[in-house]
Amino acid sequence: MNVAVEHIATDQPPDDAKARDLDYGWQPGNRIELLENGEAYFPAVFEAMRRAQREILLETFILFEDKVGNELQGILIEAAQRGVKVIVSLDGFGCGELSPAFLSELAEAGVTVQMFDPAAKIVGIRTNWFRRLHRKIVVVDAAVAFIGGINFSADHLGDFGPEAKQDYAVQVSGPAVADLHHFALAQSGRQVRTRRGWRRRQQRPSLWPTHTDDGLVRLIYRDNLQHRDDIEEAYIHALSKAQKRVVIANAYFFPGYRLLREIRNAARRGVQVQLIMQGQPDVLLAKLAARMLYDYLLKDGVVIHEYCQRPLHGKVALVDDDWSTVGSSNLDPLSLSLNLEANVLIRDRAFNQQLYESLETLARNHCRTMPEKRKPRLWLWRLTVGFLVFHVMRHFPALTGWLPAHKPRLKPFESHTHEH
Structure with a gap:
């Protein structure tokens, strides 16, 4: 069976271009929990996914076929089979070693799998080194969000050994989740409904809020278009x-x-x-x-x-x-x-x-x-x-933007197939 895995080329703008240009302001009244290393992160994010009723949006730079990646795959397949909309966006370089079978099993279950800037190896060497989708974001039911530096791989767990990584993420609940949800949906290339609350602002919100109440959260991001220096x-x-x-x-x-x-x-x-x-x-x-x-x-x-x-x-x-x-x-x-x-x-x-x-x-x-x-x-x-x-x-992005490999394209990517 041939299963199409969508291909998002570098810096492809979403269908709703206004959403791509949107600046996100400070949101009050949030609950923020620090998650240190995979020992705290994976149980929290997996439990949220298991409870999902409507939607899971996931972006990650790295996903490996190890005990963490296999557990994630099983959770996403089970969620899709019970009717949850699941969209997974993976980086073509960081996830370049995933097998066609692994991706096809996700797609066959109803998971929408997207690959950011994949490229074939040349003499066994990956060539898509630059302009990576390096974000790590998960949003579940537009109600809880996770963001940080932790990939879906076993090397974020202490039992991996001396090479286990020390890392951090946060779990966010509250009004800021709406911004993270809107952002993740727009970046996945999906049509985003523009409401009064999502109007493009004439002036960027302040990097330093005028009030100092606790629970303030603001999403910031960088791309190679309008938000190159925000972080x-x-x-x-x-x-x-x-x-x-x-x-x-x-x-x-x-x-x-x-x-x-x-x-x-x-x-x-x-x-x-x-x-x-x-x-x-x-x-x-x-x-x-x-x-x-x-x-x-x-x-x-x-x-x-x-x-x-x-x-x-x-x-x-x-x-x-x-x-x-x-x-x-x-x-x-x-x-x-x-x-x-x-x-x-x-x-x-x-x-x-x-x-x-x-x-x-x-x-x-x-x-x-x-x-x-x-x-x-x-x-x-x-x-x-x-x-x-x-x-x-x-200045390298301006130079690489001239190359054909980095022209915006959104098209089916047929390379990942699995025969039964």
Whole structure:
């Protein structure tokens, strides 16, 4: 039996173009729960899916055929068979090793499976390296949403061994779920009904809300169209407001100069700034790139920790006592200039404190701290090289946009078939 798996090419706009351009504002009255690692995330998201009555929307960068992926497949098949609308959007690079049988079993059960920018291997090597669908979002019945950095793979569980990843996600209940649902539905290419509450705003909502009630959540995202810098700008704005403390834990840290300058400036004005980086990286280049920036930051009082227990995969940060962000975006050229990413901004004191305590435990018990006074080792040269590399990568989307492989297309993708 031939089963079509839909193919979404890079930066394909949804049918409702206005929805793609929509900015999402701060939503009050939400309940936010921190989910640390797969041990907390998978039970929560799987239970929500098992209870689904109408709809499951799922986007992920990686889905493996391991114990986590197989359990997810079974839950989605069972949901589709009982009449739940299930739409699964997978990245063509991150999910490039999925077997045709695995995908066909989903599609045959009624799951709508979409592949973002798939590409055939050349001499056994995948070629679709750039502009990835890197988001990790699940929305169930437009009532509960999950967003963060955790993929559907067993390497997010501690029993995976020394290579198990340290990571974070959040579960959101409340008014902000409507924004996440609307966004996920629009990005899946589905027609989104435009209501008065979804009108395009004439002016982007503030990155820093005027009121400071707890439970505030705002969805932000980046694409290669109208929202290229939204996540980066949110970090810069929050850092410029910092008065007491900043903690950033990020797997791949190689930001541009503007963000680096705000980190340095916060430390210079007396803010306690801590960065938690990878000490046991899954990609050695990430560690080498981050270390190019150490001297520049250390000399102004930034405290840098390297997490050494296992690979750090988190993408979280907090500022002062009530601002936090959790999502899929690293602070490197791929996430800030190429990938499709999504974070939530959170203004909530209890959540901020919970995240702070988790990161402080990490820094205190499982990290080595870089010495405050290191012998300068050509830091100006390394910063200059880093600046040039970052900005070459920053303009790369414009160059890749000329290539035929990156022209917008939405068409059936027939390669994944399964014969009975």
